[in-house]
Amino acid sequence: MEPTATNMQSGVELSFEQAFEQLEAIVRQLEEGGLGLEEALTLYERGMALAALCSQRLDQAELRVRQLLTTASGEIIAEPFGGWPET
Amino acid sequence: MMSAFVYSVSQITSYIRSLFLQDDVLQSVWVEGEISNFTRAASGHCYFTLKDAGAALSCVIWRAQAARLRAEPRSGDAVLVHGAVSVYEQRGTYQLYVDLLQPAGVGQLFVEFEALKARLEAEGLFAAERKRPLPPWPRRIGVVTSADAAALRDILRTLSTRYPLVDVILASTLVQGVEAPPQIVEAIARLNEWSRAREPIDVLILARGGGSLEELWAFNDERVVRAVAASAIPVISGVGHETDFTLVDFAADLRAPTPTAAAAAATPDATALAVRVTELRERLAGAMMARLATSREEVARRRRDLERSSPLTVIANRRQRVDELARALQARMRYDLTLQRARLEGARARLEGLSPLEVLQRGYAIVRLADSGQIVRSTQQAVPGQALRVRVADGEFGARAE
Numbered sequence: 073m074e075p076t077a078t079n080m081q082s083g084v085e086l087s088f089e090q091a092f093e094q095l096e097a098i099v100r101q102l103e104e105g106g107l108g109l110e111e112a113l114t115l116y117e118r119g120m121a122l123a124a125l126c127s128q129r130l131d132q133a134e135l136r137v138r139q140l141l142t143t144a145s146g147e148i149i150a151e152p153f154g155g156w157p158e159t
Numbered sequence: 160m161m162s163a164f165v166y167s168v169s170q171i172t173s174y175i176r177s178l179f180l181q182d183d184v185l186q187s188v189w190v191e192g193e194i195s196n197f198t199r200a201a202s203g204h205c206y207f208t209l210k211d212a213g214a215a216l217s218c219v220i221w222r223a224q225a226a227r228l229r230a231e232p233r234s235g236d237a238v239l240v241h242g243a244v245s246v247y248e249q250r251g252t253y254q255l256y257v258d259l260l261q262p263a264g265v266g267q268l269f270v271e272f273e274a275l276k277a278r279l280e281a282e283g284l285f286a287a288e289r290k291r292p293l294p295p296w297p298r299r300i301g302v303v304t305s306a307d308a309a310a311l312r313d314i315l316r317t318l319s320t321r322y323p324l325v326d327v328i329l330a331s332t333l334v335q336g337v338e339a340p341p342q343i344v345e346a347i348a349r350l351n352e353w354s355r356a357r358e359p360i361d362v363l364i365l366a367r368g369g370g371s372l373e374e375l376w377a378f379n380d381e382r383v384v385r386a387v388a389a390s391a392i393p394v395i396s397g398v399g400h401e402t403d404f405t406l407v408d409f410a411a412d413l414r415a416p417t418p419t420a421a422a423a424a425a426t427p428d429a430t431a432l433a434v435r436v437t438e439l440r441e442r443l444a445g446a447m448m449a450r451l452a453t454s455r456e457e458v459a460r461r462r463r464d465l466e467r468s469s470p471l472t473v474i475a476n477r478r479q480r481v482d483e484l485a486r487a488l489q490a491r492m493r494y495d496l497t498l499q500r501a502r503l504e505g506a507r508a509r510l511e512g513l514s515p516l517e518v519l520q521r522g523y524a525i526v527r528l529a530d531s532g533q534i535v536r537s538t539q540q541a542v543p544g545q546a547l548r549v550r551v552a553d554g555e556f557g558a559r560a561e
Contacts (some may be wrong), residue, residue: 087167087297087298087324088296088324088432089296089335090438092296092435092439095436095439095443096439098337098443099439099442099443099446100445102443102446102447102450103442103446105449105450107450107452109451109454112447112450113447116444116446116450117444119439119440119443120440120443123436123439123440126436127433127436127437129324129349130301130324130429130432130433130436132427133323133324134323135315135318135319135323135325135327136326136327137315137317137327137329138326138327138328138329139306139328139329139331140328140329140330140331140346140350140376142354148349148352148353150328150353152359153306153327153329
Protein backbone atom coordinates (compact mmCIF):
# COMPACT_ATOMS: atom_id res chain seq x y z
CA MET A 73 0.00 0.00 0.00
CA GLU A 74 1.30 3.40 -0.95
CA PRO A 75 2.20 5.50 2.08
CA THR A 76 -0.22 8.38 2.52
CA ALA A 77 -0.47 10.97 5.20
CA THR A 78 -3.74 9.59 6.46
CA ASN A 79 -2.92 5.93 6.80
CA MET A 80 0.37 6.60 8.51
CA GLN A 81 -1.09 7.86 11.72
CA SER A 82 -3.12 4.77 12.50
CA GLY A 83 -5.93 5.83 10.21
CA VAL A 84 -6.54 9.13 12.01
CA GLU A 85 -7.40 11.89 9.56
CA LEU A 86 -4.91 14.71 9.97
CA SER A 87 -6.08 18.30 10.07
CA PHE A 88 -4.43 20.77 7.73
CA GLU A 89 -2.66 22.26 10.71
CA GLN A 90 -1.28 18.91 11.89
CA ALA A 91 -0.21 17.96 8.39
CA PHE A 92 1.48 21.32 7.87
CA GLU A 93 3.28 21.18 11.22
CA GLN A 94 4.46 17.62 10.61
CA LEU A 95 5.64 18.63 7.17
CA GLU A 96 7.61 21.54 8.62
CA ALA A 97 9.13 19.25 11.26
CA ILE A 98 10.13 16.69 8.63
CA VAL A 99 11.74 19.32 6.41
CA ARG A 100 13.70 20.64 9.41
CA GLN A 101 14.77 17.12 10.35
CA LEU A 102 15.92 16.33 6.82
CA GLU A 103 17.72 19.65 6.50
CA GLU A 104 19.53 19.11 9.78
CA GLY A 105 20.92 15.89 8.35
CA GLY A 106 22.50 13.06 10.31
CA LEU A 107 19.82 10.58 9.24
CA GLY A 108 20.35 7.15 7.77
CA LEU A 109 19.42 6.88 4.09
CA GLU A 110 16.57 4.50 4.80
CA GLU A 111 15.18 6.83 7.44
CA ALA A 112 15.66 9.87 5.22
CA LEU A 113 13.79 8.18 2.38
CA THR A 114 10.92 7.25 4.68
CA LEU A 115 10.71 10.83 5.94
CA TYR A 116 10.89 12.17 2.42
CA GLU A 117 8.02 9.99 1.27
CA ARG A 118 5.97 10.95 4.29
CA GLY A 119 6.77 14.63 3.74
CA MET A 120 5.66 14.44 0.12
CA ALA A 121 2.43 12.73 1.14
CA LEU A 122 1.85 15.45 3.77
CA ALA A 123 2.51 18.21 1.24
CA ALA A 124 0.01 16.61 -1.12
CA LEU A 125 -2.50 16.36 1.70
CA CYS A 126 -1.98 20.04 2.60
CA SER A 127 -2.51 21.16 -0.99
CA GLN A 128 -5.54 18.94 -1.33
CA ARG A 129 -7.04 20.27 1.89
CA LEU A 130 -6.55 23.84 0.72
CA ASP A 131 -7.99 23.16 -2.71
CA GLN A 132 -11.01 21.25 -1.59
CA ALA A 133 -11.91 23.10 1.59
CA GLU A 134 -15.39 24.51 1.84
CA LEU A 135 -16.51 26.63 4.73
CA ARG A 136 -18.78 24.70 7.05
CA VAL A 137 -21.23 26.83 8.99
CA ARG A 138 -23.52 25.65 11.75
CA GLN A 139 -25.79 27.50 14.12
CA LEU A 140 -26.38 26.75 17.77
CA LEU A 141 -30.07 26.17 18.46
CA THR A 142 -32.04 25.11 21.50
CA THR A 143 -34.43 22.21 20.98
CA ALA A 144 -37.87 21.99 22.55
CA SER A 145 -36.38 19.80 25.26
CA GLY A 146 -33.81 22.49 26.05
CA GLU A 147 -30.87 20.71 24.47
CA ILE A 148 -28.35 22.80 22.55
CA ILE A 149 -27.56 21.50 19.08
CA ALA A 150 -25.53 22.74 16.11
CA GLU A 151 -27.54 22.72 12.89
CA PRO A 152 -26.23 23.50 9.40
CA PHE A 153 -26.78 27.19 8.84
CA GLY A 154 -29.05 27.91 5.87
CA GLY A 155 -28.33 31.60 5.66
CA TRP A 156 -25.09 30.70 3.91
CA PRO A 157 -24.08 30.70 1.13
CA GLU A 158 -25.90 33.88 0.32
CA THR A 159 -27.89 33.95 -2.91
CA MET B 160 -1.87 103.55 44.61
CA MET B 161 0.61 102.41 42.10
CA SER B 162 1.51 98.76 42.07
CA ALA B 163 5.09 98.03 42.94
CA PHE B 164 5.50 96.20 39.63
CA VAL B 165 4.32 97.09 36.17
CA TYR B 166 3.45 94.12 33.88
CA SER B 167 3.52 94.18 30.15
CA VAL B 168 0.37 92.94 28.40
CA SER B 169 2.19 89.76 27.39
CA GLN B 170 3.39 89.12 30.93
CA ILE B 171 -0.02 89.48 32.54
CA THR B 172 -1.66 87.42 29.80
CA SER B 173 0.92 84.72 30.26
CA TYR B 174 0.26 84.80 34.00
CA ILE B 175 -3.49 84.45 33.46
CA ARG B 176 -2.86 81.53 31.13
CA SER B 177 -0.76 79.79 33.74
CA LEU B 178 -3.66 80.07 36.18
CA PHE B 179 -5.92 78.28 33.64
CA LEU B 180 -3.34 75.54 33.17
CA GLN B 181 -3.15 74.90 36.91
CA ASP B 182 -6.91 74.39 37.21
CA ASP B 183 -8.04 70.74 37.08
CA VAL B 184 -11.63 71.53 36.09
CA LEU B 185 -10.56 73.70 33.17
CA GLN B 186 -8.07 71.09 31.94
CA SER B 187 -10.72 68.40 31.42
CA VAL B 188 -14.28 69.57 31.19
CA TRP B 189 -17.58 68.42 29.66
CA VAL B 190 -19.75 71.27 28.35
CA GLU B 191 -23.23 71.09 26.88
CA GLY B 192 -24.53 73.86 24.62
CA GLU B 193 -25.76 74.95 21.26
CA ILE B 194 -23.48 75.53 18.30
CA SER B 195 -23.39 78.84 16.46
CA ASN B 196 -21.12 80.24 13.77
CA PHE B 197 -19.45 76.90 12.96
CA THR B 198 -16.68 77.48 10.41
CA ARG B 199 -14.00 75.21 9.04
CA ALA B 200 -10.91 77.21 8.06
CA ALA B 201 -8.75 76.39 5.05
CA SER B 202 -6.21 75.04 7.53
CA GLY B 203 -8.70 72.35 8.54
CA HIS B 204 -9.19 73.72 12.07
CA CYS B 205 -12.80 74.39 13.10
CA TYR B 206 -14.09 77.36 15.08
CA PHE B 207 -17.49 77.86 16.66
CA THR B 208 -19.24 79.38 19.60
CA LEU B 209 -21.09 77.31 22.17
CA LYS B 210 -24.07 79.15 23.60
CA ASP B 211 -26.88 78.77 26.02
CA ALA B 212 -29.44 81.27 27.23
CA GLY B 213 -27.01 83.16 29.39
CA ALA B 214 -23.49 82.88 28.00
CA ALA B 215 -21.21 82.14 25.05
CA LEU B 216 -17.93 80.18 24.86
CA SER B 217 -15.42 80.32 22.00
CA CYS B 218 -14.39 76.86 20.87
CA VAL B 219 -11.63 75.44 18.65
CA ILE B 220 -11.29 71.96 17.19
CA TRP B 221 -7.85 71.33 15.75
CA ARG B 222 -7.62 69.65 12.38
CA ALA B 223 -6.64 66.23 13.74
CA GLN B 224 -9.71 66.05 16.01
CA ALA B 225 -11.93 67.72 13.41
CA ALA B 226 -11.16 64.90 10.97
CA ARG B 227 -12.83 62.48 13.38
CA LEU B 228 -16.15 64.34 13.40
CA ARG B 229 -18.79 62.03 12.02
CA ALA B 230 -20.86 64.85 10.51
CA GLU B 231 -20.22 68.53 10.13
CA PRO B 232 -21.99 70.20 13.12
CA ARG B 233 -24.49 72.84 12.12
CA SER B 234 -25.48 76.00 13.90
CA GLY B 235 -28.30 75.30 16.30
CA ASP B 236 -27.15 71.70 17.06
CA ALA B 237 -27.23 70.84 20.73
CA VAL B 238 -23.93 69.17 21.52
CA LEU B 239 -21.82 67.80 24.32
CA VAL B 240 -18.16 68.60 24.02
CA HIS B 241 -15.08 67.69 25.99
CA GLY B 242 -11.84 69.60 26.12
CA ALA B 243 -9.63 72.05 28.00
CA VAL B 244 -10.18 75.78 28.53
CA SER B 245 -7.17 77.96 27.92
CA VAL B 246 -6.13 81.47 26.92
CA TYR B 247 -5.49 82.59 23.36
CA GLU B 248 -2.85 85.16 24.16
CA GLN B 249 -2.73 87.10 20.89
CA ARG B 250 -6.34 88.17 21.31
CA GLY B 251 -6.60 88.07 25.05
CA THR B 252 -9.53 85.69 24.97
CA TYR B 253 -10.13 82.33 26.54
CA GLN B 254 -11.52 79.42 24.56
CA LEU B 255 -12.39 75.76 24.81
CA TYR B 256 -10.04 73.48 22.90
CA VAL B 257 -12.40 70.63 22.00
CA ASP B 258 -11.19 67.03 21.63
CA LEU B 259 -14.59 65.28 21.60
CA LEU B 260 -17.90 66.43 20.18
CA GLN B 261 -21.10 64.39 20.48
CA PRO B 262 -24.77 65.15 19.88
CA ALA B 263 -26.25 66.35 23.19
CA GLY B 264 -28.92 63.63 23.13
CA VAL B 265 -26.26 61.04 23.88
CA GLY B 266 -24.50 63.30 26.30
CA GLN B 267 -25.61 61.29 29.31
CA LEU B 268 -24.68 58.00 27.59
CA PHE B 269 -21.28 59.38 26.89
CA VAL B 270 -20.64 60.41 30.43
CA GLU B 271 -21.76 56.95 31.56
CA PHE B 272 -19.44 55.40 29.00
CA GLU B 273 -16.46 57.33 30.31
CA ALA B 274 -17.33 56.50 33.91
CA LEU B 275 -17.73 52.77 33.20
CA LYS B 276 -14.58 52.74 31.13
CA ALA B 277 -12.62 54.34 33.96
CA ARG B 278 -14.07 51.87 36.49
CA LEU B 279 -13.36 48.74 34.40
CA GLU B 280 -9.94 50.02 33.50
CA ALA B 281 -9.13 50.56 37.19
CA GLU B 282 -10.29 46.98 37.77
CA GLY B 283 -7.67 45.81 35.27
CA LEU B 284 -10.19 44.40 32.79
CA PHE B 285 -8.49 46.11 29.85
CA ALA B 286 -4.91 45.40 30.92
CA ALA B 287 -2.52 44.46 28.13
CA GLU B 288 -1.28 41.43 30.10
CA ARG B 289 -4.81 40.00 30.07
CA LYS B 290 -4.74 39.76 26.28
CA ARG B 291 -4.31 36.20 25.12
CA PRO B 292 -2.48 35.25 21.96
CA LEU B 293 -4.78 34.14 19.16
CA PRO B 294 -4.27 30.65 17.73
CA PRO B 295 -2.49 30.97 14.38
CA TRP B 296 -4.44 28.01 12.95
CA PRO B 297 -7.97 28.11 14.26
CA ARG B 298 -9.93 24.97 13.48
CA ARG B 299 -13.24 26.20 14.81
CA ILE B 300 -14.45 29.77 15.12
CA GLY B 301 -17.45 30.86 17.14
CA VAL B 302 -19.32 33.87 15.77
CA VAL B 303 -21.57 36.01 17.94
CA THR B 304 -23.70 38.34 15.85
CA SER B 305 -27.10 38.69 14.29
CA ALA B 306 -27.93 35.85 11.88
CA ASP B 307 -29.55 38.10 9.34
CA ALA B 308 -27.21 41.08 9.26
CA ALA B 309 -24.57 42.19 6.80
CA ALA B 310 -21.86 41.67 9.44
CA LEU B 311 -22.36 37.89 9.34
CA ARG B 312 -22.24 37.79 5.53
CA ASP B 313 -19.06 39.86 5.59
CA ILE B 314 -17.49 37.48 8.09
CA LEU B 315 -18.52 34.31 6.25
CA ARG B 316 -17.44 35.67 2.88
CA THR B 317 -14.05 36.62 4.30
CA LEU B 318 -13.56 33.25 6.00
CA SER B 319 -14.67 31.42 2.87
CA THR B 320 -12.12 33.08 0.61
CA ARG B 321 -9.37 33.42 3.17
CA TYR B 322 -9.40 30.21 5.17
CA PRO B 323 -12.21 27.84 4.17
CA LEU B 324 -10.65 25.07 6.29
CA VAL B 325 -12.28 26.53 9.36
CA ASP B 326 -15.47 25.31 10.95
CA VAL B 327 -17.88 28.08 11.94
CA ILE B 328 -20.36 27.90 14.78
CA LEU B 329 -22.80 30.76 14.93
CA ALA B 330 -24.55 31.84 18.08
CA SER B 331 -27.14 34.23 16.76
CA THR B 332 -28.14 37.15 18.91
CA LEU B 333 -29.76 40.54 18.82
CA VAL B 334 -27.07 43.20 18.54
CA GLN B 335 -29.05 46.29 19.49
CA GLY B 336 -31.79 47.23 21.88
CA VAL B 337 -32.33 46.44 25.56
CA GLU B 338 -32.55 42.68 24.88
CA ALA B 339 -29.20 42.63 23.12
CA PRO B 340 -26.79 42.65 26.11
CA PRO B 341 -28.27 39.60 27.91
CA GLN B 342 -28.50 37.75 24.57
CA ILE B 343 -24.88 38.51 23.71
CA VAL B 344 -23.80 37.34 27.17
CA GLU B 345 -25.84 34.15 26.66
CA ALA B 346 -24.35 33.56 23.20
CA ILE B 347 -20.80 33.89 24.54
CA ALA B 348 -21.67 31.48 27.38
CA ARG B 349 -23.21 28.93 24.98
CA LEU B 350 -20.19 28.92 22.72
CA ASN B 351 -17.89 28.49 25.72
CA GLU B 352 -20.06 25.62 26.92
CA TRP B 353 -20.07 24.04 23.44
CA SER B 354 -16.30 24.36 23.30
CA ARG B 355 -15.90 22.78 26.73
CA ALA B 356 -18.37 19.94 26.33
CA ARG B 357 -18.63 19.20 22.61
CA GLU B 358 -16.10 20.57 20.11
CA PRO B 359 -13.23 22.88 21.05
CA ILE B 360 -13.61 26.40 19.68
CA ASP B 361 -10.34 28.25 19.17
CA VAL B 362 -11.51 31.84 18.89
CA LEU B 363 -14.69 33.92 19.09
CA ILE B 364 -15.65 36.81 16.85
CA LEU B 365 -18.06 39.28 18.40
CA ALA B 366 -19.31 41.50 15.63
CA ARG B 367 -21.80 44.09 14.54
CA GLY B 368 -21.94 46.31 11.49
CA GLY B 369 -21.77 50.08 11.62
CA GLY B 370 -24.45 52.10 13.33
CA SER B 371 -25.13 55.12 15.46
CA LEU B 372 -23.71 55.41 18.93
CA GLU B 373 -27.05 54.30 20.36
CA GLU B 374 -27.18 51.29 18.02
CA LEU B 375 -23.74 50.18 19.13
CA TRP B 376 -24.56 50.74 22.78
CA ALA B 377 -25.00 47.06 23.65
CA PHE B 378 -21.25 46.72 23.15
CA ASN B 379 -20.68 49.23 25.93
CA ASP B 380 -22.89 47.30 28.35
CA GLU B 381 -21.02 46.25 31.47
CA ARG B 382 -22.47 42.70 31.36
CA VAL B 383 -21.25 42.24 27.80
CA VAL B 384 -17.82 43.69 28.55
CA ARG B 385 -17.45 41.37 31.54
CA ALA B 386 -18.60 38.35 29.53
CA VAL B 387 -15.97 39.11 26.89
CA ALA B 388 -13.27 39.45 29.54
CA ALA B 389 -14.41 36.22 31.23
CA SER B 390 -14.66 34.10 28.07
CA ALA B 391 -12.36 31.08 28.22
CA ILE B 392 -12.09 31.33 24.44
CA PRO B 393 -10.10 34.35 23.16
CA VAL B 394 -12.34 37.04 21.67
CA ILE B 395 -11.86 39.29 18.66
CA SER B 396 -14.19 42.28 18.52
CA GLY B 397 -15.29 43.73 15.21
CA VAL B 398 -17.89 46.33 15.99
CA GLY B 399 -19.01 49.20 13.77
CA HIS B 400 -16.61 51.13 11.58
CA GLU B 401 -12.94 52.04 11.89
CA THR B 402 -13.64 55.07 14.06
CA ASP B 403 -16.02 53.43 16.50
CA PHE B 404 -14.61 52.32 19.80
CA THR B 405 -16.75 50.40 22.27
CA LEU B 406 -15.82 49.05 25.68
CA VAL B 407 -15.95 45.54 24.24
CA ASP B 408 -13.02 46.57 22.04
CA PHE B 409 -10.96 47.30 25.14
CA ALA B 410 -11.89 44.01 26.83
CA ALA B 411 -11.39 41.83 23.75
CA ASP B 412 -8.11 40.01 23.20
CA LEU B 413 -7.94 41.77 19.85
CA ARG B 414 -9.88 44.73 18.52
CA ALA B 415 -10.56 44.66 14.81
CA PRO B 416 -12.06 47.77 13.23
CA THR B 417 -14.84 45.96 11.33
CA PRO B 418 -16.47 42.49 11.13
CA THR B 419 -14.52 41.76 7.95
CA ALA B 420 -11.26 42.75 9.62
CA ALA B 421 -12.16 40.53 12.59
CA ALA B 422 -12.57 37.51 10.29
CA ALA B 423 -9.24 38.30 8.63
CA ALA B 424 -7.52 38.73 12.01
CA ALA B 425 -8.84 35.35 13.16
CA THR B 426 -7.39 33.34 10.28
CA PRO B 427 -4.24 32.76 8.29
CA ASP B 428 -4.42 33.40 4.54
CA ALA B 429 -4.87 30.17 2.56
CA THR B 430 -3.15 31.63 -0.50
CA ALA B 431 -0.05 32.38 1.55
CA LEU B 432 -0.30 28.90 3.07
CA ALA B 433 -0.41 27.30 -0.38
CA VAL B 434 2.79 29.15 -1.22
CA ARG B 435 4.37 27.92 1.98
CA VAL B 436 3.36 24.33 1.26
CA THR B 437 5.04 24.62 -2.14
CA GLU B 438 8.15 26.05 -0.50
CA LEU B 439 8.22 23.20 2.01
CA ARG B 440 7.84 20.67 -0.78
CA GLU B 441 10.82 22.20 -2.56
CA ARG B 442 12.90 22.28 0.59
CA LEU B 443 11.98 18.66 1.22
CA ALA B 444 13.12 17.63 -2.25
CA GLY B 445 16.30 19.71 -1.88
CA ALA B 446 17.12 18.14 1.47
CA MET B 447 16.56 14.68 0.04
CA MET B 448 18.83 15.43 -2.93
CA ALA B 449 21.50 16.62 -0.52
CA ARG B 450 21.02 13.46 1.55
CA LEU B 451 21.38 11.31 -1.56
CA ALA B 452 24.53 13.18 -2.56
CA THR B 453 25.95 12.47 0.88
CA SER B 454 25.14 8.80 0.43
CA ARG B 455 26.79 8.70 -2.98
CA GLU B 456 29.89 10.24 -1.53
CA GLU B 457 29.76 7.78 1.32
CA VAL B 458 29.49 4.87 -1.12
CA ALA B 459 32.50 6.15 -3.03
CA ARG B 460 34.48 6.40 0.17
CA ARG B 461 33.39 2.94 1.27
CA ARG B 462 34.41 1.56 -2.09
CA ARG B 463 37.88 2.98 -1.58
CA ASP B 464 37.95 1.46 1.89
CA LEU B 465 36.71 -1.83 0.48
CA GLU B 466 39.34 -1.90 -2.20
CA ARG B 467 41.92 -1.70 0.51
CA SER B 468 40.52 -4.80 2.19
CA SER B 469 39.32 -6.65 -0.92
CA PRO B 470 39.98 -10.42 -1.47
CA LEU B 471 42.36 -9.54 -4.31
CA THR B 472 44.48 -7.65 -1.85
CA VAL B 473 44.22 -10.54 0.55
CA ILE B 474 45.26 -12.95 -2.18
CA ALA B 475 48.20 -10.77 -3.15
CA ASN B 476 49.20 -10.64 0.47
CA ARG B 477 48.89 -14.39 0.81
CA ARG B 478 50.80 -14.94 -2.41
CA GLN B 479 53.64 -12.95 -0.96
CA ARG B 480 53.42 -15.00 2.18
CA VAL B 481 53.61 -18.17 0.11
CA ASP B 482 56.73 -16.84 -1.59
CA GLU B 483 58.24 -16.09 1.75
CA LEU B 484 57.40 -19.53 3.01
CA ALA B 485 58.80 -21.10 -0.17
CA ARG B 486 62.03 -19.22 0.30
CA ALA B 487 62.21 -20.34 3.89
CA LEU B 488 61.51 -23.88 2.84
CA GLN B 489 64.29 -23.89 0.23
CA ALA B 490 66.72 -22.51 2.74
CA ARG B 491 65.71 -25.20 5.12
CA MET B 492 66.08 -27.85 2.41
CA ARG B 493 69.54 -26.60 1.49
CA TYR B 494 70.52 -26.76 5.11
CA ASP B 495 69.19 -30.29 5.44
CA LEU B 496 71.06 -31.33 2.28
CA THR B 497 74.33 -30.01 3.58
CA LEU B 498 73.75 -31.85 6.80
CA GLN B 499 73.05 -35.08 4.91
CA ARG B 500 76.16 -34.64 2.85
CA ALA B 501 78.23 -34.20 5.95
CA ARG B 502 76.71 -37.31 7.43
CA LEU B 503 77.45 -39.19 4.21
CA GLU B 504 81.04 -38.13 4.38
CA GLY B 505 81.26 -39.43 7.94
CA ALA B 506 79.71 -42.71 6.91
CA ARG B 507 82.05 -43.06 3.98
CA ALA B 508 85.03 -42.46 6.26
CA ARG B 509 83.80 -45.11 8.61
CA LEU B 510 83.17 -47.41 5.68
CA GLU B 511 86.60 -46.87 4.38
CA GLY B 512 87.88 -48.08 7.74
CA LEU B 513 86.32 -51.41 6.91
CA SER B 514 87.92 -51.61 3.42
CA PRO B 515 90.01 -54.80 2.62
CA LEU B 516 92.77 -52.52 1.40
CA GLU B 517 93.30 -51.53 5.02
CA VAL B 518 93.64 -55.18 5.92
CA LEU B 519 96.13 -55.73 3.07
CA GLN B 520 98.19 -52.94 4.50
CA ARG B 521 98.50 -54.93 7.61
CA GLY B 522 100.19 -57.76 5.48
CA TYR B 523 97.25 -59.78 4.35
CA ALA B 524 96.80 -60.74 0.67
CA ILE B 525 93.79 -61.66 -1.44
CA VAL B 526 94.24 -64.61 -3.75
CA ARG B 527 91.99 -65.02 -6.77
CA LEU B 528 91.85 -67.53 -9.56
CA ALA B 529 93.58 -65.81 -12.43
CA ASP B 530 91.04 -66.91 -15.03
CA SER B 531 87.76 -66.42 -13.17
CA GLY B 532 88.78 -63.85 -10.61
CA GLN B 533 87.15 -65.99 -7.83
CA ILE B 534 88.55 -65.37 -4.43
CA VAL B 535 90.30 -68.46 -3.18
CA ARG B 536 88.79 -69.37 0.14
CA SER B 537 89.58 -73.12 0.18
CA THR B 538 92.53 -75.37 -0.53
CA GLN B 539 90.25 -77.33 -2.78
CA GLN B 540 90.24 -74.45 -5.24
CA ALA B 541 93.98 -74.29 -5.62
CA VAL B 542 94.80 -77.35 -7.77
CA PRO B 543 98.52 -77.61 -8.69
CA GLY B 544 99.52 -75.52 -11.67
CA GLN B 545 96.51 -73.24 -11.15
CA ALA B 546 97.37 -69.64 -12.14
CA LEU B 547 96.58 -67.24 -9.40
CA ARG B 548 96.52 -63.52 -8.90
CA VAL B 549 97.68 -62.17 -5.60
CA ARG B 550 96.63 -58.82 -4.39
CA VAL B 551 98.70 -57.08 -1.76
CA ALA B 552 98.55 -53.60 -0.39
CA ASP B 553 100.43 -51.88 -3.15
CA GLY B 554 99.50 -54.00 -6.18
CA GLU B 555 99.09 -57.43 -7.72
CA PHE B 556 101.32 -60.16 -8.96
CA GLY B 557 100.88 -63.57 -10.56
CA ALA B 558 101.58 -66.88 -8.88
CA ARG B 559 101.03 -70.67 -9.36
CA ALA B 560 99.62 -73.18 -7.02
CA GLU B 561 101.85 -76.27 -6.21
